[in-house]
Amino acid sequence: MDNNEQKKLLRMMLLIRRFEEKLVDLSQDPQKLGGMMIVCTGQEAVAAGVGAALLPEDVIITNHRSHGHLLAKGAEPDLIMAEIFGRRTGYNKGKSGTLHIAVPEVNALCTTTVVGGGIPIAVGTAFAAQYMQKDYVTVCFFGNGASDEGSFHEALNMASLWNLPVIFICENNIYSGAQRMEEHTKVKDIADRAAAYAMRGEIVDGNDSPAVYEAVQRARQDCLSGAGPVLIECKTYRWGGHGTADQQLYQPKDEIARWKEQCPIKGLKASLMRAGVFTEQEFQQFEIEIGHIVEQAVQFAETSPWPDPAEALEDVYV
Amino acid sequence: MDNNEQKKLLRMMLLIRRFEEKLVDLSQDPQKLGGMMIVCTGQEAVAAGVGAALLPEDVIITNHRSHGHLLAKGAEPDLIMAEIFGRRTGYNKGKSGTLHIAVPEVNALCTTTVVGGGIPIAVGTAFAAQYMQKDYVTVCFFGNGASDEGSFHEALNMASLWNLPVIFICENNIYSGAQRMEEHTKVKDIADRAAAYAMRGEIVDGNDSPAVYEAVQRARQDCLSGAGPVLIECKTYRWGGHGTADQQLYQPKDEIARWKEQCPIKGLKASLMRAGVFTEQEFQQFEIEIGHIVEQAVQFAETSPWPDPAEALEDVYV
Amino acid sequence: MQELTLGQAVNQALREEMSRDERVFIAGEGVGVSIHSGPYGATNGLLEEFGPRRVKDTPVSEAGIAGLAVGASVMGLLPVVEIMFNPFFTIAADQIVNHAAKLRYLSGGKSKFPLVVRVKTGAGIGAGCQHSHNLEAWVAHSPGLKVVMPSTPADAKGLLKSAIRDENPVIFIEDMILHFVPGSVPEGDYTIPIGVADIKKPGRDVTVVTWSKMLGAAFKAAGQLEQEGISVEIVDLRTLVPLDEATILESVEKTGRLVVLHEATRTGGFGGEIAALVAEKAFDALKAPIKRITAPDIPVPFSKPLEDFYIPNESSLMEAIRGLL
Amino acid sequence: MQELTLGQAVNQALREEMSRDERVFIAGEGVGVSIHSGPYGATNGLLEEFGPRRVKDTPVSEAGIAGLAVGASVMGLLPVVEIMFNPFFTIAADQIVNHAAKLRYLSGGKSKFPLVVRVKTGAGIGAGCQHSHNLEAWVAHSPGLKVVMPSTPADAKGLLKSAIRDENPVIFIEDMILHFVPGSVPEGDYTIPIGVADIKKPGRDVTVVTWSKMLGAAFKAAGQLEQEGISVEIVDLRTLVPLDEATILESVEKTGRLVVLHEATRTGGFGGEIAALVAEKAFDALKAPIKRITAPDIPVPFSKPLEDFYIPNESSLMEAIRGLL
Numbered sequence A, B: 001m002d003n004n005e006q007k008k009l010l011r012m013m014l015l016i017r018r019f020e021e022k023l024v025d026l027s028q029d030p031q032k033l034g035g036m037m038i039v040c041t042g043q044e045a046v047a048a049g050v051g052a053a054l055l056p057e058d059v060i061i062t063n064h065r066s067h068g069h070l071l072a073k074g075a076e077p078d079l080i081m082a083e084i085f086g087r088r089t090g091y092n093k094g095k096s097g098t099l100h101i102a103v104p105e106v107n108a109l110c111t112t113t114v115v116g117g118g119i120p121i122a123v124g125t126a127f128a129a130q131y132m133q134k135d136y137v138t139v140c141f142f143g144n145g146a147s148d149e150g151s152f153h154e155a156l157n158m159a160s161l162w163n164l165p166v167i168f169i170c171e172n173n174i175y176s177g178a179q180r181m182e183e184h185t186k187v188k189d190i191a192d193r194a195a196a197y198a199m200r201g202e203i204v205d206g207n208d209s210p211a212v213y214e215a216v217q218r219a220r221q222d223c224l225s226g227a228g229p230v231l232i233e234c235k236t237y238r239w240g241g242h243g244t245a246d247q248q249l250y251q252p253k254d255e256i257a258r259w260k261e262q263c264p265i266k267g268l269k270a271s272l273m274r275a276g277v278f279t280e281q282e283f284q285q286f287e288i289e290i291g292h293i294v295e296q297a298v299q300f301a302e303t304s305p306w307p308d309p310a311e312a313l314e315d316v317y318v
Numbered sequence C, D: 001m002q003e004l005t006l007g008q009a010v011n012q013a014l015r016e017e018m019s020r021d022e023r024v025f026i027a028g029e030g031v032g033v034s035i036h037s038g039p040y041g042a043t044n045g046l047l048e049e050f051g052p053r054r055v056k057d058t059p060v061s062e063a064g065i066a067g068l069a070v071g072a073s074v075m076g077l078l079p080v081v082e083i084m085f086n087p088f089f090t091i092a093a094d095q096i097v098n099h100a101a102k103l104r105y106l107s108g109g110k111s112k113f114p115l116v117v118r119v120k121t122g123a124g125i126g127a128g129c130q131h132s133h134n135l136e137a138w139v140a141h142s143p144g145l146k147v148v149m150p151s152t153p154a155d156a157k158g159l160l161k162s163a164i165r166d167e168n169p170v171i172f173i174e175d176m177i178l179h180f181v182p183g184s185v186p187e188g189d190y191t192i193p194i195g196v197a198d199i200k201k202p203g204r205d206v207t208v209v210t211w212s213k214m215l216g217a218a219f220k221a222a223g224q225l226e227q228e229g230i231s232v233e234i235v236d237l238r239t240l241v242p243l244d245e246a247t248i249l250e251s252v253e254k255t256g257r258l259v260v261l262h263e264a265t266r267t268g269g270f271g272g273e274i275a276a277l278v279a280e281k282a283f284d285a286l287k288a289p290i291k292r293i294t295a296p297d298i299p300v301p302f303s304k305p306l307e308d309f310y311i312p313n314e315s316s317l318m319e320a321i322r323g324l325l
């Protein structure tokens, strides 16, 4: 991955970070934005790394912690923000809200908040690629917790059986709600579950976005060459609670501090600067641009019209 | 396992074989016994081996192919037969029929024909043992096909997480309905799936009843000593079709012939005779006794009263 | 016209649609290589004709099968997947009710999910309550789905072809006893619109609203009552969602009396919906109480006399009708 | 009397039953260590009080959780498991509908399954259709289950205690908005029998049958209509199965008019059952059509004005009632 691409990764992570920090901020004030916000702060390297490895025709299926995935796949901050605000101008006319934003424009075809619910659907979109002999892959994002759902099992077995072009990205952020890994499963590495389907499993440092990018690139080639699906476990950490309403009483403070040391943004920035290809000034330029993008998104959302109540009746059937 | 115990295994296998052969026979004549019979001919070593390793207080949870499991756990042939005949005298007053016979009298607490449906229930009965600090184990029978259901995954993960005293017996008879192993999963051995739950997995020759017995004995000790659950895959073969209505067009004739060579009954009989501890005469004695038991069961069932229609309304609620 | 069983009619519809449109494929447990190799099987012969690319035998994984359909359909394919028996639908329920039915709405109308789920159903097959359990009321109560439940081979063919061409998720429920019952079926590209009920028999004195296998009991009762001078109109819903309210209401406005007949258990059954519709919108026309003839609120028992007791029949229907006159 | 929210009342009932009977344990996702550490949580503080043996946090495995309850209950324990939101019930549906509900029948009455499944439900929480989807009609249509859906903190306490002591599987459905609404709750061992509806407000002119959160809308409408001289009787079902037919029928026989009010979507909703019951058994008393006020047949939308539109309210109820008089 060349320097320019790495800078793009860095910029994308920063965009995700600032976009979601803004959400957390806004959600403190029920007048501005009600409800619980589920954000991926600390995990941006996964979204950015995966997004960079994909082409526009590639499909993503994602979950409740999706904003980063959608941004990295190329969705517009304005339209995501407007959807989160429940406005008519949002990607889904306010029907989805923060939890299920679908962006067919960038082939983000399903965002489901049913834990594990997207995994069998990814098998379907991958099946379609094989059936129509089209050269796209499907990436399916889910968490460590989701890997305990039956849907994970059924889906991975079918994907492997049929050699489908699908990359399963398990974002292991150590928690499933308030339960730590060791409180929801005895396996140490979710990647080990791949063997139960005779599938290749791989562990990646989920805070190292170029590493995520490389792994997904390889997996993408595997998929397109017919070598079958891959399960990639990205080891990372959720800095905040499950959502903004979570006081994180169960999350050890020193654990949080340790992981903050490994901030994916700080890490990549430092590495680029060490290599002498990036300056603090360039970073500040990113901050300014992104600050503008986020402000603009909020303004777009806030000034967008609410849907008319009766619009609720639309879009159920074709 | 001593000779006497081995003889008991042999006798149990023969009972299961003749009992089910009779069912297959009777079902040819819709006047006698309608419907499809699902039998375990060729797989008797699993039922017998497991049954012998268990104590009365141990619980079994089984599936659509259950007659052998129930007989080996100590259920009465007469009362099973009457249930299969749909008579009021059957174990479940005719409400279950061949597919879901429950025999609480011998702690066969759930026979479910929902493939995979019993596995989470076994977690519950095992949980109760741990909760009440009682020294019984739960054995859960299911097939290779069932190991593709999500319920398998959720259950094994929970059992392992909580170290529950439960033995998962996967009877791998190569088929899942009309689909061969390689048509329903890419893994070669279902036992390998245990690793996905950090559980011990083991492969046993499912046509060798003493071997099954030994494996279950060991697993039972593991369970009771708190070493947690075990997945035992018994490699065996379904001589007949899925049920009596199945013409087996998809089952290679030479494959069937090969497996018939490895008949679990023939094998154990030969081994005992080779060891000089068993005679053809003793075997014929078994045949006579068992022939009598089976005839008696059929007679009991045939002469038992049908339930009154309105009895259908009973037993829904306590 | 050809004589086909409902199973064969389904088979013909699948064959014709697969020939017509390359995007159609079928998937499910044993839809290709099956334990039942008889000629009545709904998917019989399709593997031989269309090959393993378009006829996918799956693992025993109902959630996976349904998810396959959801994902394939959003990419533009037209999946027709099978859930072997209605009780196993429960395992696929999340995919169907929370995903197939809702994802279009959640996309703000941008995506569509043109899939069909074929579900086999019904008591009378001697397999007990984990194979026989009519749950059409569940899917009818799940906005985003269409629900079709044919009673004759011709309807099955015409409706399945429409279901496959429909751009929405359609749950297509086939009674297993009807699978073996023959009837005349139009050849060629015969379709019936989804959402249109059918007056299977006109009559003056009482309306019987029914669907699927119970049409037979309705006919038997109507035949016998004719001899007593009672004229029964039989409305076969064929489609539960969208419901053809107009046909039901017109019929009741004419006859002034309604009996709803279904095989599913009583409490919470779809008969309540019909009764509620009529009690609201044709109240003034009603000359007598609305009756429901249904299975009792019990699981389907195995034993023959018990299972026979479970299934509603013409006697109880006739008794109900006589009671209204 | 103490003032508790419904969530706190559930909490108290759990605490009291766990203290009373060692066989009671709770299990579910975050029932011990939770992302919501507030005092309104239904299971708040129970881990601290009863320890990890009796308060089991589970993996995200709804089928597993339900199966745990089935297996533990047949061994004599009294599990109270939680399904976090009603849409996730679909994943547990096979265990609950095909197993918890049917296994007693399949044992010929030999075994019993005294379990409780607590399900959180309801729109108005701004989380969209995969968190909010009222499916009480599904479980009400599944013989072998009892179905309870309380509207007040006191009812929640009294009914949950009865549910835990009931020897049958009980589905106990708690509205998430009600979780935060306070009310007076009797101290100590207060129980309410399952299967008994409650006339929350007597009246003369029209019967409103409702349950759960909609009781609030019924009260608001009744209050306003009182001023117009219209007297509304409010029947709160509290239990859907077994249904208290007598109370409903007596009320309609008195008032001659019926409106059913529920939050679930219209088609196939449990309102149909009530309408059908009355149209059959109190037909002669009816002076006007039966009306249903329900959510429209759509998934629960996210955006505030859309979600508000979805939830039935007192205006549409008042309009319906005025239309009947």
Ligand SMILES: Cc1ncc(C[n+]2csc(CCOP(=O)(O)OP(=O)(O)O)c2C)c(N)n1
Pocket (backbone or CB within 6 Å): A064, A065, A113, A114, A115, A116, A142, A143, A144, A145, A146, A147, A173, A175, A176, A177, A238, A242, D029, D060, D062, D084, D088, D091
């Ligand atoms: C089927 C289902 N069960 C429970 C929930 C509630 N829930 C939402 S997120 C979550 C934890 C998921 O953990 P994980 O998969 O690791 O993803 P993470 O939140 O850590 O990103 C739970 C239990 C849900 N949304 N869907």
Ligand SMILES: Cc1ncc(C[n+]2csc(CCOP(=O)(O)OP(=O)(O)O)c2C)c(N)n1
Pocket (backbone or CB within 6 Å): B064, B065, B113, B114, B115, B116, B142, B143, B144, B145, B146, B147, B171, B173, B175, B176, B177, B238, B242, C029, C060, C062, C084, C088, C091
């Ligand atoms: C949930 C569910 N899906 C499908 C079926 C239909 N069915 C009955 S047995 C069977 C095959 C099961 O194979 P396996 O688990 O290997 O057991 P075996 O029959 O070989 O003993 C299938 C698909 C069912 N009973 N339950």
Ligand SMILES: [Mg+2]
Pocket (backbone or CB within 6 Å): A143, A144, A145, A171, A172, A173, A174, A175, A176, A177
């Ligand atoms: Mg996680």
Ligand SMILES: [Mg+2]
Pocket (backbone or CB within 6 Å): B143, B144, B145, B171, B172, B173, B174, B175, B176, B177
């Ligand atoms: Mg098998």
